[in-house]
Amino acid sequence: MKVSTNYLAIFGVTTVATVMSCSSVKKEYTSFELYPVRTGSLVEMEYTPEATNFMLWSPTADEVRLMLYEAGEGGHAYETVRMQPGEDGTWTATVNEDLLGKFYTFNAKINDKWQGDTPGINARAVGVNGKRAAIINWDSTNPEGWENDQRPPLRSSADIIIYEMHHRDFSVDSTSGVQNKGKYLALTEHGTTNPDKLLTGIDHLVELGVTHVHLLPSFDYASVDETKLDENRYNWGYDPQNYNVPDGSYSTDPYKPDTRIREFKQMVQALHKAGIRVIMDVVYNHTFNTGDSNFERTVPGYFYRQKADGTWADGSGCGNETASERPMMRKFMIESILYWAKEYHIDGFRFDLMGVHDIETMNAIREAVDTVDPTICLYGEGWAAQSPQYPADSLAMKANMSQMPGIAAFSDELRDGICGPVSAKHKGAFLAGISGGEMSLKFGIVGAIKHPQIHYDSVNYSRKSWAEQPTQMISYVSCHDGLCLIDRLKASMPGITHEQLSRLDKLAQTVVFTSQGIPFIYAGEEIMRDKQGVDNSYRSPDAVNAIDWRRKTTNGDVFTYYKRLIDLRKSHPAFRMGEAEMVRKHLEFLPVEGSNLVAFCLKDHANGDSWGDIIVAFNSRTIPARLAVPVGKYTVVCKDGMIDVRGLAIQTGSEVIIPAQSALIMYK
Known part of the structure; x- marks a missing residue:
């Protein structure tokens, strides 16, 4: 009929x-x-x-x-x-x-x-x-021993340190020393080195000290023809086709359905054995196509939102937006997340354009993964590309994070306060010595929570706090999307020297790793990776996207700084209090003279830290800065682009000098 x-x-x-x-x-x-x-x-x-x-x-x-x-x-x-x-x-x-x-x-x-x-x-x-x-x-x-695979221990979400990577970027270059270049199996190979015998691959991650690897979309996506992999087709993967299958282009044989599944599990297993958890980038907000999508061919109209005139809504900016609020789409998302968590032992999920989804669905996902393991982390982009066809107060936007406990969002306030507006890549901010971003840095340093010293009318995008707990904020300066850190510095500071790049790179990440949010870095930043100024490299060739591992040799001091910065955060709980009340109690910003200088004190053995009062200062001026500090005897552990927790110097008196374009950390 x-x-x-x-x-x-x-x-x-x-x-x-x-x-x-x-x-x-x-x-x-x-x-x-x-x-x-x-x-x-x-x-x-x-x-x-x-x-x-x-x-x-x-x-x-x-x-x-x-x-x-x-x-x-x-x-x-x-x-x-x-x-x-x-x-x-x-x-x-x-x-x-x-x-x-x-x-x-x-x-x-x-x-x-x-x-x-x-x-x-x-x-x-x-x-x-x-x-x-x-x-x-x-x-x-299932690879051998899969039934015994265990998630690495995680005491608190405040202990998370995220490393975002793309499978091809990380291992495809000849300098990686990896055999299975650009494949899932690349992350199972130990003993790989660059031409100078410095560690690459999974051993590099262990050496660096990150706790979580964030994999760009690894489900089956549509834009790369798996029958023509020799053509070096590249994509980030934000064009979903089958949500619950690993993509074949990263497997050694895309024609055999079991191969991609087994190799993905081998990758997860190897990372777990190395003490590293695995986060999967998920893109439920849109599909690659609409009329010919699996959703539309199965139940026309149901899985996507529509405008009042019946045309497709497009909050994703990719031609459609899914309708997470509809019962079967919500059910699909929850089951998909649980499937990856159970079948593939995935430890976390990053939601692309999370602001397209409704709050109720995101909370239902949090509740569902808690039944598997409450340490599974959930975070996403607290925005959409365009206004979704759903009430704004019911969407998983950054401004509504207080309604989503246990879920985090990226802080573009901190990112752009440090680097400049992402929409204007030639315009700098704090790193470029331009005043006005200091309060946005402070907003990010406390983890986007309410704090009596934050003047929200001076924060770049938010006029109030949006995180109930500091672990609801992802602290970062760059990611796959937009210019990477080195390219951003070059674009906003024409004529910048290599020495200045190195100094400002270190300064930027010191802000990230001493903030109370969850720190996040983009793969290769630790060796000053660039992408030749391409800010949207989603389909650029390997020549643009691949990490040149020779940079670990030429920029060894930067890698050492990152490694020691991560160790500093891990070793001292004052930098990761995890509770808003503790941050308000123990983190106090210090008065400074002039602009482009931000300083704070972590006082009274914050979070049970063995160090007493800890002074942290960031100076982006091209000249040294003077900072008044409480009188005492301090051990300096970070100064002038060097870190040593054993101590670099002893500081006494009521004033300290912070070298140009660098951070200072010292403790009583």
């Missing part, structure tokens, strides 16, 4: 879809909220050697077909099976034979139109380029 038109509008326009139930009685859905919600798991395929069960949620379909294939690409279906309507809008079929090694797709007929083949919305194994789902032996995907 013919199905009526599904009108795609939700604001002021009624959504109507007429479907046939099992008893052949018409049922109309007058809004997306009335669509049935599938009970139980959203799994779409259950395999046994005797029979395989298939399930697809497509409540507005009047017919659904299952197609079986011998291969992951090419050829025609060797069998077509008509699926039967069941409960909650779910169609089912059972094939009573051993389908191991076969591939399948679904095709739904809606409004007298076949929507087109799709592997479903929840495929967990796929063939090359992800067009067909695969039937595999899951036991064969």
